[in-house]
Amino acid sequence: MTKENMIHIHINHIPLEVREDITILEAAHKAGVKIPTLCHLDLHDLKLANKVASCRVCTVELIGKNSLVPACVTKVSEGMVIHTNSIRAIKTRRMAIELLLSNHPNECFTCPKNLECELQSLAKELGVREIKWIGERKKFEKDLSSDAIVKDPNKCIMCRRCETMCNEVQTCGILSAIGRGFKAFVGPAFDIPMAESSCTYCGQCVSVCPTAALTEVNHTDKVWEALADPNKHVVVQTAPAIRVAIGELFGIDPGTIATGKMVTALKRMHFDAVFDTDFGADLTIMEEATEFIHRMEHGGTLPMLTSCCPAWVKFIEHQFPELLDVPSTCRSPHIMFGTIVKTYYAQKYNLDPKNIVVVSVMPCIAKKAEAKRPELTKDYNTDVDIVITTRELGAMIKEAGIDFKSLPDSEFDHPLGETTGASVIFGTTGGVIEAAMRTAYEWITGEELKEVEFTQLRGMEGIREATIKIKDQNVRIGIAHGLGNARIILEKIRDGKSPYDAIEIMACPGGCIGGGGQPFHHGNDVIVKKRQQALYEEDRNKKIRKSHENAEVLKLYKEFLGQPYGEKAHRLLHTHYEKKDRI
Amino acid sequence: MKIDSIHTLEKLKEKSFKKVYLRNPNEAIYDDQKDILVCGGTGCIASDSNQLIKNLNLILKARGYDHKVNIIKTGCFGFCEQGPIVKIQPDNIFYVKVVPKDAKDIIDQHIIGGHQVERLLYKNPTNEERIHKHKDIPFYKKQLRIALRNCGRVNPEDIYEYVAFSGYEALGKALAKSPEEVIDLIKKSGLRGRGGGGFPTGLKWQLTRESEGDIKYIICNADEGDPGAFMDRSILEGDPHSIIEAMIIGGYAIGANHGIIYIRAEYPLAVERLNISIKQARELGLLGENIFNSNFNFEINIKYGAGAFVCGEETALINSVEGRRGEPSNKPPYPAQEGYWSRPTCVNNVETFANIPPIILNGPDWFSSIGTKESKGTKVFALAGKINNIGLVEVPMGTTLREIIYDVGGGIHKGHKFKAVQTGGPSGGVITEKDLDTPIDYEHLAEIGSMMGSGGMIVMDETNCMVNISKFYMEFIMDESCGRCTPCRVGTKRMHEYLQKITNGEATMENLDNLEQLAYMIKDGSLCGLGQTAPNPILSTLKYFSDEYISHIKDKVCPTKECKELSTPKNREVQI
Incomplete structure (x- = not known):
């Protein structure tokens, strides 16, 4: 920014030289002046900017203007004199909160967002001690x-x-x-x-x-009931993105890997077996990579899209029903895992599947609905019985009186607890396709992949693309996270303009690390990036980093499933999609 | 036939003049031809003027006079209190409250017999005398009709009649100038936005013209919503071509090839006449490509609104036109910078547009010679409430409220006493006796705590409870709040609840204090004009009539007995 684009303003008598293209809110931040906000939300990485200026909590006094102005959307201009803490601004701001509270249920104690609520925090911050304007709610x-x-x-x-x-x-x-x-x-x-x-x-x-x-x-009560039932064998599995986020609920720095503590906590909650959805992810790669090679070699539909994300699957069913042959038919990792628990694991340990309860801990809200999909519950048993989010697990750990921060580390149980670096990066955008490429590369070339990190697939850009050379073929890969970006890619496919062979789509910005069930980031999207870094670190820490080298997975095929993408695997691990209405 | 030059327009005007020559006040006409003008405005239609027209035609035919007499269905005459209105030209005789069965007398006595129908003439309420001539009626005496010039004069469904009265001449003139010259002309005239804000129209055009962008839009704001105001509807019903002509001129000036009329769907007659007019203008080549052989292309579309008051706010209007929820956005950016589909857009009100052709035709000096220092031209007001002459009036800026209420409006209904007048609709404020001699213009009205607004003028007499009036307006605002910003969404509800408490006799003085505080903060903190002006009715009634509020609160008495809860004996007993 050149000197010409700098302007001079005063905020609370503090003289400032600032860029001309910023808002009063941003300028105040530079001056160390905090202006409270409520509706405002600017997540740069997600390209989400909520600029409705509707709450009027950030209103400030602008000298020369009749009414107050919202700091969040008002751009600075040369010579502006702004008072953020004049009695007029403070009173109006407080009025906005009081009016909101006057029309808000007075049930903070029992509210699911108690102590996580931004309205509640603001009421405290702005010193609201009584609500003058009460009336109908x-x-x-x-x-x-x-x-x-x-x-x-x-x-x-x-x-x-x-x-x-x-x-x-x-x-x-x-x-x-x-x-x-x-x-x-x-x-x-x-x-x-x-x-x-x-x-x-x-x-x-x-x-x-x-x-x-x-x-x-909220499904925590269902989990407690299952755990308390002596006739039930309760198995829990945790998705890759949980371990790098759950610590945040206990005051641990974002981006800290808490796998060991999480497993210990689950064991102390008396789950009968604590498994890792990463196992299901490795299994998914076995199936998906085989399916991909199959489609490549047999002239099947390309591009092939990943199908791990239930929100994305539902999106395509509603929005692009004409493209339902594009996604892989693989069930999502936790569903595959649930199936294996209810079949292979049940047989192996002589358990009646009816008495097994599979609990999935997911960073995701859509998984709750996915588990109830008719085609995944139609057999004599449901694959996954209960889905809880990272936040719900955090609440249960607190309820159980477990001091998470001071827990020692534990390992996942076996035989379904061995995982690879490939499966752990399933939790971030680009991770699923990277894991698939690690396997596809070795299967197609028959050579060992030395450099397993496909950095060209990584990042936070909403739509990314890369070409990976496998043997004499260039595999063109597309990656999208956020459904708006997915839509762009799907429109290309629909219009026959997609240059891709394989596409990974995750509905949530950032992938599962930014899932709807994760600890609230309260507008700080740096947290999501830290979770991503932690997943890549966890990958690097793993001895085995390719799904097809997961010994327990290979054993599962040998003992039970047969060939990847084979008849039994198909029956148990794959699914189908159906056209849904668009309302 | 296409009008491709001023010359062809003039020829058409000459030809069309035959249609209207009986109505031209400048010429003495001695033959026995007559025009019977019947008001076809919404109000008079509701009072059966369509049937009246049918009857007139039937009787004319039966008497064999149909070749001598034309029946013309015009737009609104403005004197709605006295409707349906019938005017006989060239006699300049003005009949009021004409019902369908009066058709016989009008034809037999007046047209055939040559005697005026005495009982249908307007009776001056002050001296009970019948007034014969249109121009002698006090209601019209102080009026100067520029925006309403053709209402009650032409058949709005006939473009040739409009052309006969110099229609589309201004367009021809404007297209012969450069857009900058047209803008300069409007700037010089001093015309300001008639929708309420009073922003200089020429400047608005200039800002839109100067905004970067190849595609620009001009929008006519016909989302009239003030309770009791109907000037825009009347203009659109009575003179739709003037709006179309002005929009083309405006489009040319700002560099837009596309105009949109945003009109509430509750104005079916205006919509119908607009559609007819657009079709006619297109047929004559006044809309479409290469208008007047000037290489300028222009098209107009109509977009219906669902009748939300807030959609009169220009950003809300644009959102609604785009098919979004009709709620305002933050300004800046202003529509002139980023409007319809983020393109530079100029939004002008119907009445503003109606002033454009006369300004171009008569020159900016003519226009600026009318009115006050800062407010030029005329303003149309919708007179309503406790006033004798309810209707639509157009007076020069600078006319006093007293003149409007007593001279034009004929004074207070049934000899009651004037108490207050609300201008500016629900966003305005009350004006009391002491300010009645204020000359009306944007500045003076703001000075005395009200505003011009779009021109609603509701008169109240001593039987009106001011707390109740304020509650009425607040209920309107509360219902019309879009719900976007907190102060307006929740605040207007709370203010209404307080007023309800007061009129129910349940409020305390502390409540009143809180109400006042809240009112000031809502003014300060709301997002758009609707919220920022929502507390005005409360603040202005509190300023002038605080004793009435106190009486409701402390004595539990409504001085006017309008608040039912406080006028029943039961409540009196509780008081004891």
Whole structure:
């Protein structure tokens, strides 16, 4: 930025030289002046900028202007004199919070967002001790229709973050404001139940909701009940992204790998077996890489898309039903894992599958709905019985009185506990395709892959592409995270303009590390990057870094499944998709 | 036939003049031809003027006079209180409250017999005398009709009648100038936005013209929403071509080839007449490509609004036109920079547009000679409430409120006493007796705590409870709040609840204090004009009528007995 683009302003009498293209909020930050915000959310990496300026919490006094201005969207200009802490600004700001509270259920004690609520924090920060303007409150029914997301319009403060996320980042177009004035709230069109909408349950709305207007369906009680039932053999599996995020719930620095402590905590909660979804991920690679090579060699549909992400799968079913032959038919890793537990593991340990409860700990809200999909529950048994999120597991650990921070490390149980570096990076964008390439490379070339890290597939850009040379073939790879980016790629495929052979799609920005079930980042997207770095570190720490070298997986094929992509594997580990309505 | 030059337009005007010569006040006409003008505005249609027209035609035919007499369905005459209106030209006779069965007398007595129908003439309420001539009626005496010039004069569904009254001449003139010259002309005239804000129109055009971009838009804001205001509807119903002509001129000036009329779907008659007019203009080549052989292309589309008051706010309007939720966005960026589909967009109100052709035709000096120092031209007001002459009036800026209410409006209904007048619609404020001699313009109205607004003027007498009035406006605002920002969404609800408490006799003085505090903060903290002005009715009634509030709160008495909860004996007893 050249000197000409710098301008001079005063904030609270502090003279400042700042760039001309920033907001008052950003300028204040440089001056060490904190302006509280509520609806404002700017996640640069996710390209999410909620600029509705609706809450009016950041209003400041701008000399020469009749009314106050919102700092979050008002750009600075030469000579501006701004007061952020004048009595007028403070009173108006507090009024906004008081008005919001006057129309908010007074149930912080029992609210799922207690102590995680941004409205609650602001009330404290702004010194709200009484609400002068009390009156009628909204009285809406909670939407409990879906298996994944609870919508409580009574707690909606119309910040519209979810709407921006759902429409602009995820392009699902499910949530938008309904009704006018005092009766306005956010919900699906015509206020239809969430379950009847085309919602993918990606849960990104939950991630950004400042209150508890959008939360995950809580399944912790079901887990406690299963654990307490002496007739049940309760198996838990944890997704790759959990270990690098769960620590945050206990005050551990973001980006810390807490695998060992997590396993110990689960064991102390008396799960009968603590397994790793990474095993399922390795199994997925065995199937997916085989399927990919099969499609390449037999003229099958290309590109092939990964299918680990249930939100993404539901997205394509609703939005691009004409492309349902494109995704891999592989079930997602935790579902594969559940299947193996209910079959192979049950046989091996002589357990009645009916008495096995598989609990998945996922960074994801969509997995809750995925586990209830009819085609995955139609057999005599469900593959996965209960899905809880990282946050729910954190709450259970606290409830169990386990001091997470001081726990010693433990190892996952066997025989389904051995994992590879390939499977652990499933938790980040680019990870699944990298894992698949590690295996595909060796299978196609028959040579050992020396440099396992495909750095060209890594990063945080919403859409990335790379070409990997395998033998005499150039495999063209596309990667998208965030459903808006997925849409761009899918439109290319639909229009016959996709240059790719294999595509990885994850619904959540950043992949599972940024999943809807992860600890709230409260607008700090650096946390998500730190989780990513931690996953790559965990990969580097692993002795075995390729899925097809996972000895327990190979043993599973030998003892039970037969050939990858073979008849039995197909029956147990693959699925199909169906056209769904678009509402 | 296509109009491709001023010359062809002039020829067409000459030809069309035959249609309207009876209505031209400058010429004395001695033959026995007559025009019967019948008001076809929404109000008069509701009072059966369509049937009246049918009857007139039927009787004319039966009497064999149909070749001598034309029946013309015009737009609104403005004197809605007295509707349906019938005017006979060239006699300049003005009949009021005409019902379908009066058709017989009008034809037999007046047209055939040559005697005016005395009982249908307007009766001056002050001296009970019948007034014969249109121009002698006090309601019209102080009016100067520029925006409403053709309402009640032409058949709005006939482009030739519009052309006969110099229609599209301004367009021809404008296209012969450079866009900058047109903008300069409008700037010089001093015309300011009639939608309420009063922003200089020429400057708005200039800013849009100067904004970068190949594609620009001009939008006509016909989302009239103030309770009781209907000037935009009347103009669109009575003179739709003037708006189309002005939009083409505006489009040319700012560099837009596309115009959009955003009109509420509740105005079916205006929509119908607009559609007819657009079709006619297209047929004559006044819309489309190469207008007046000038290489300028222009098209107009109509977009229906669902009747949300807030969609009158230009950013909300643009959101709605784009098919989004009709709620305002933060400004800046202003529409002139980033408007419809992020392109530079100029949004002007109907009445503003209606002033454009006369300014071009008569020159900016003519226009700026009318009005006050800062506010030029005229303003249309919708007179309503406790006033004798309810209707639409257009007066020069600078006319006093007293003149409007007493001279044009005919004073307070049923001899009651004037108490206050609300201007600026729900966003404005009340004006009391002491300010009645204020000359009306943007600055003076703001000085006395109200605003011009779009021109609603509601008169109240001593039987009106000011707390109740304020509650009425607050209920309107509360219902019309889009719900986007906190102060307006929750705050207007809370203010309404306080007012309800006060009118129910349940409030304390502390409540009143809180209400006032809240009102100031909502003004300060809301996102758009709707929220920022939402507390005005409360603040202005509190300023002038705080005693009424206190009486409701302390004495539990509504001085006007309008608040039912406080006028029943039961409540009195509780008081004791």
